[in-house]
Amino acid sequence: xxxxxxxxxxxxxxxxxxxxxxxxxxxxxxxxxxxxxxxxxxxxxxxxxxxxxxxxxxxxxxxxxxxxxxxxxxxxxxxxxxxxxxxxxxxxxxxxxxxxxxxxxxxxxxxxxxxxxxxxxxxxxxxxxxxxxxxxxxxxxxxxxxxxxxxxxxxxxxxxxxxxxxxxxxxxxxxxxxxxxxxxxxxxxxxxxxxxxxxxxxxxxxxxxxxxxxxxxxxxxxxxxxxxxxxxxxxxxxxxxxxxxxxxxxxxxxxxxxxxxxxxxxxxxxxxxxxxxxxxxxxxxxxxxxxxxxxxxxxxxxxxxxxxxxxxxxxxxxxxx
Amino acid sequence: xxxxxxxxxxxxxxxxxxxxxxxxxxxxxxxxxxxxxxxxxxxxxxxxxxxxxxxxxxxxxxxxxxxxxxxxxxxxxxxxxxxxxxxxxxxxxxxxxxxxxxxxxxxxxxxxxxxxxxxxxxxxxxxxxxxxxxxxxxxxxxxxxxxxxxxxxxxxxxxxxxxxxxxxxxxxxxxxxxxxxxxxxxxxxxxxxxxxxxxxxxxxxxxxxxxxxxxxxxxxxxxxxxxxxxxxxxxxxxxxxxxxxxxxxxxxxxxxxxxxxxxxxxxxxxxxxxxxxxxxxxxxxxxxxxxxxxxxxxxxxxxxxxxxxxxxxxxxxxxxxxxxxxxxxxxxxxxxxxxxxxxxxxxxxxxxxxxxxxxxxxxx
Numbered sequence: 001x002x003x004x005x006x007x008x009x010x011x012x013x014x015x016x017x018x019x020x021x022x023x024x025x026x027x028x029x030x031x032x033x034x035x036x037x038x039x040x041x042x043x044x045x046x047x048x049x050x051x052x053x054x055x056x057x058x059x060x061x062x063x064x065x066x067x068x069x070x071x072x073x074x075x076x077x078x079x080x081x082x083x084x085x086x087x088x089x090x091x092x093x094x095x096x097x098x099x100x101x102x103x104x105x106x107x108x109x110x111x112x113x114x115x116x117x118x119x120x121x122x123x124x125x126x127x128x129x130x131x132x133x134x135x136x137x138x139x140x141x142x143x144x145x146x147x148x149x150x151x152x153x154x155x156x157x158x159x160x161x162x163x164x165x166x167x168x169x170x171x172x173x174x175x176x177x178x179x180x181x182x183x184x185x186x187x188x189x190x191x192x193x194x195x196x197x198x199x200x201x202x203x204x205x206x207x208x209x210x211x212x213x214x215x216x217x218x219x220x221x222x223x224x225x226x227x228x229x230x231x232x233x234x235x236x237x238x239x240x241x242x243x244x245x246x247x248x249x250x251x252x253x254x255x256x257x258x259x260x261x262x263x264x265x266x267x268x269x270x271x272x273x274x275x276x277x278x279x280x281x282x283x284x285x286x287x288x289x290x291x292x293x294x295x296x297x298x299x300x301x302x303x304x305x306x307x308x309x310x311x312x313x314x315x316x317x318x319x320x321x
Numbered sequence: 322x323x324x325x326x327x328x329x330x331x332x333x334x335x336x337x338x339x340x341x342x343x344x345x346x347x348x349x350x351x352x353x354x355x356x357x358x359x360x361x362x363x364x365x366x367x368x369x370x371x372x373x374x375x376x377x378x379x380x381x382x383x384x385x386x387x388x389x390x391x392x393x394x395x396x397x398x399x400x401x402x403x404x405x406x407x408x409x410x411x412x413x414x415x416x417x418x419x420x421x422x423x424x425x426x427x428x429x430x431x432x433x434x435x436x437x438x439x440x441x442x443x444x445x446x447x448x449x450x451x452x453x454x455x456x457x458x459x460x461x462x463x464x465x466x467x468x469x470x471x472x473x474x475x476x477x478x479x480x481x482x483x484x485x486x487x488x489x490x491x492x493x494x495x496x497x498x499x500x501x502x503x504x505x506x507x508x509x510x511x512x513x514x515x516x517x518x519x520x521x522x523x524x525x526x527x528x529x530x531x532x533x534x535x536x537x538x539x540x541x542x543x544x545x546x547x548x549x550x551x552x553x554x555x556x557x558x559x560x561x562x563x564x565x566x567x568x569x570x571x572x573x574x575x576x577x578x579x580x581x582x583x584x585x586x587x588x589x590x591x592x593x594x595x596x597x598x599x600x601x602x603x604x605x606x607x608x609x610x611x612x613x614x615x616x617x618x619x620x621x622x623x624x625x626x627x628x629x630x631x632x633x634x635x636x637x638x639x640x641x642x643x644x645x646x647x648x649x650x651x652x653x654x655x656x657x658x659x660x661x662x663x664x665x666x667x668x669x670x671x672x673x674x675x676x677x678x679x680x681x682x683x684x685x
Contacts, residue, residue, distance in 0.1 A: 038462070082664035086671075091401055091462050093664035095610055096656045103652030104349075110647045111353040117647065240466055247463060284482065290474035293467040297449075300459035300467075309460070 003144075007151040009268050014156060015226060016271075017264025018163045019044065019218040019235075023242035024249070024256045025163075025170050026214035032174065032251060033207030034187035034312040035083055038094035039075065040215055041239025042101030047072040047219025049105040052119040052230035053112060055126045061224050064126070068223075069216030075101065076212025077205075084204045087316030098239075106232050117232040119223075128157045128225035157225040159217060166214070170253040183207055187310035190317040200317045218242075244296035251310060263292045324674040331617050335662055337669050339615070339629075342657035349653055355646055363643060364636025374635060376506050376521020380593065381605075382631030383523070384585045386530040388609025389616060389623040390537050391582035396618045397541060398574035399554040404450060404465025405582035406606030407472035408443040412583025413590045414479060415442030417597035420497040420590075421484075431501040435587050436529070443583015444576040446472060451575030455568035461575070469606070480599055494597040503592045524592035530627075533581065534620040540577075541620075550574050582606060611655050614662040630655070 023040045030037040047068035055064025075097050082093035106117035113119055133154035140150040174180040182203055186193045190200045222238075223230045241263055249255035269276070270288035277283075325334075347357035368374045388405045395402035402408075415438035425431035450464035477492065484494040503525050506518035541547040553560040553570040561567060589601040608630055615629070616622025637651035661669065 038466070078660075082660065086665055086667040088664035088666055088668075090664075091403070092610070092614070092659060095403065095607070096660035096664055099607070099652050099656035099659065103649040103654075103656055106647055106649035107349065107353055107653060110645070110649075114645075117649070237470060240470065243463070244467060284478050286474040286478040286481075289477075290471045293470045293474075297453070297459075297464055297467050297471075300457075300464055301453050302457045302459070 004147065004151070007147055009265070009272060011152050011155075012271065013261065013264040013268040014152065014160060015264075016267045017260045018157075018160045019221050019226070019238055020242045020245055020263055021163045021257055021260040022159075022166065022214050022218035022221065023239055024245045024260050025166055025253065026211040026218065027243055027246045028170065028251055028253060028256060029183070029207045029214070030211035031246065031313055032187045032310055033183050033204050034190060034310055034315065034317070035079070035204055035208055035211075036090045036094070036314045037079065037208075037211060038091060038243060039079055039097035039101075039239075040211075040242050041235050041237065042094075042098035043072040043075045043212060043215035044219035044222065044235045044239050045098075045101040045105055045233070046075055047216040048223035048234055049109060049119070049219075049230045051216075051220035052122060052223035053109070055122055055224050056119055056229070059125055061122070061126055061128055064224055065217075065220045068220035069213055072216035072219060073209055073212035076208045076215070080205050080208040083316060084201055084208070087318065090314050090316075102233065105230070109230065109232070119230040122224060122228040126224070127228050128159065128221075130155045131158050131161070157221065159221040159225055162217065163221075164257070167253050167257045174253065179206075184310075187312055190312050190315075191320075194317070194319060200319075204317075215239075241292050244292050247296055247309075248299050250308070266291050325670070325677055329673065329677065331619070331622070334666070334669055334673065335615055335617060335622075337673070338661035338666075339658065341669070342654060342661050345657050346650070346654045350646065350650065353646065355644060360640055360644065360646060363639055364632070367639025367643075368632045368635035372517040373519050373521045374639075376518035376523040377635040377638070378523075378628070378631040379506070379527050380521065380523040380588065380631070381634040382627045383527045383530045383588045383592075384605040385608050385612045385627035385630045386534060386624060387585035387588070388582050388605050389612030389627050390533055390609075390620060391578045392609040392613035393616065393618040393620070393623055394537060394541065394550070394581065395574055395578040396613055397547075397554050398550045398570060399557075400454070400571065400574060400578075401462050402447065402465055402575065402578045402582070403462050403610065404447065404468050404579075404606070405609045406602055406604065407465065407469035408446045408579040408582040409586050409602045409606050410469075410472040410476050411446040412439040412443035413586035413597055413601055414476060415439050415583070416586050416590045417484065417494050417497075420501040421494060425498070425500050428501060428503055432503065432525070432529075432587070432591075435501070435591050436584065439583040439587050440580035441583075443586075444580040447575045447579025447582075448572070451572045451579075454575075455571040477599065480597065484597065492599045493594075496596045497591065501591060502595055503587075505592075522593040524588065526588040526592045529584070529587070531624070533584065534624050537581070538620040546573065582609065608655060611659045611662070615658055 023044055027037050027040050050071040051064040051068030054067035055061045079093050079097055082088040083090040109117045109119060136150050136154035139146045174184060182193060182198055186200055186203045194200050222234055245256060245259040245263055249259040266288055270285050350357040350360050368378045391405050392402055416435045419434050419438040423434060446468060450461050450468055453459040453464055454461040480492040485492060486495040506521060506523040511517045549565045549570050553565055553567060557567055585605055590597055594601060612623055612626040612630055615626035633651050633654060637648050640646045641648040
């Protein structure tokens, strides 16, 4: 395996890690505020469909992106309604949202486009183009650093750069702002936040909406950048891999980025090589597919470090009377 | 304080939730430009008016009874087993191995063997998440989700690399020997003059599912173990003081749950496909969640809810066949049922509670 091949695998790893990272950070906001969200998958899926569908109809990927975010936020609000206002079971609500998304996307896609649950292919302004960073061509021939800059850093989609920027932003919001402090507090001890005279309901809704926006970006990325259009069930379990990454990263933004990159590498390698042969031993592609999940179970088992979720996660908050 | 009479809790709330889900589904059908009433009539005709339709409805219901019971029994211990899908996938492997490699003389003995295998393999797949929950506190929902994906990858590997007959293209095992083929309803109930259940996949496993309902009822309400599971689910601390071993209860409840989910693979693998195929579970593990919620975790409720979903599945297939409404309509209905009976329970309950409180004040 030469240097250029490694760069190409890394390049596709970054592309594949981006939706995971956005969804993972989405989950981070929600779960840090004490609202468990296993509906990341569903929110990504509606965003993927509506971004592609509206981008196709309007001819503008930006309008599509907004539509994708709006649809994802709508589902997030349903989750908020069920788990915050009506104090329902957050896990069950998440399951319902995943099914709702899986069903509605195909129903609407079939009604609008009649192509068996997909959108027409996006072209031109209906799709995100990759961004060539300045000097990429000129620096291309510089040894080692040139190809890294040209192949890996330049030439990604805009949303990839945005996703990378969201990581420090999330860190800053969580650990350096008053809102972030309160958000973390509401996930650990909502009663204390309530006692301080701050609305638990409002904070949790904010977290859930931020989660919806980020899932919207992740879904739109899938359908308008990574691929040109929506196909049925195109998220293919990415929402659950993001959930796994969130646990693996112990609900922290920087580790979330590294974990998603790692899972991205696994996906890229599985995509490129199918079965990997090391000497006489063959690693089957299915093992690579299952590896993120296996790693997460290992982490959950506490064999390597211990994953401690936010204390109030999954518990609806009932105000004392 | 109990504000609702028992009958309202078990009958009225599920019915109102179902009505709301149905109403919203009708709106969805209207929104995609179809007539909801015509669609409903078509579903009823296709699934309940002909014996062949019933043959499909009962076939689907068989799957949902098993997965619904699986989710329900875990719910009794306040555990959310979202891994029925994975447990059924792995159990399918168990059924296939037993059918392919043991020379059974008669289907009835093969059925016993397959039941044991399906139960064991399903329970095995539930064991690791259960053990991790009991011993290390790893959240059972997350681990069972992960195990669903791991199970899918495992089955894919086994089918493609090990069980697939040489030369065959599609990832499936070879056909099971004839002696293991279960009698279908068509073979059991048709006479020369009146053919019934023609071509439908419903088979003898349905009766196994009915038996499972009775056994689960006995287990939950008539045995010491069932009492332990229920008390643990009501209050872990109280159960602990009463001398109920929490770790043991978690593991046992999950083993039973996994075994029940596994049993559905007898119906799909041995009863219908008569070989092991890649996607035999087809989301039935998740429908178990809707069925258990709808059926209020009671075996009889699960049976009714499973029949309802069997009807929806067969009706949905008919719709996809005769109209422009895709099969995914059923997924939407399923989502709405889960939403209303599970997560938005309080939305229905709160107004109802104030209504009953008002009536009570009016009476006194």
